[in-house]
Amino acid sequence: MYAEMQVVFDEKVLVTAVITPAFEITQFIFVIGITDITDVLSNTLGGGIGIGIYALSLKILKGKTNEVLNVLAAVVTIFALLLIALLLINHRWVHFQ
Secondary structure, three states, X not given: OHHHHHXXXXXXXXXXXXXXXXXXXXXXXXXXXXXXXXXXXXXXXXXXXXXXXXXXXXXXXXXXXXXXHHHHHHHHHHHHHHHHHHHHHHHHHOOOO
């Protein structure tokens, strides 16, 4: 069972490692941002960490994993939107000389 899980994990990380350079190549072609190998490495590592966290949450939360992650994502999104709103409000009242 562990070997099967490792193969699935490796395949998902491989997909991340293939998709990331595609985005970087697209950035290069359309001159959007800066293309850098560290972006590829960081995004692949981040994808692997995210897949690992999801796999761990599957073991811990069993059938409620998606429900818990959706609620968590909704809460974080609401806080991020509130933070953006506060920053925009604050920026309108602050004038730099």
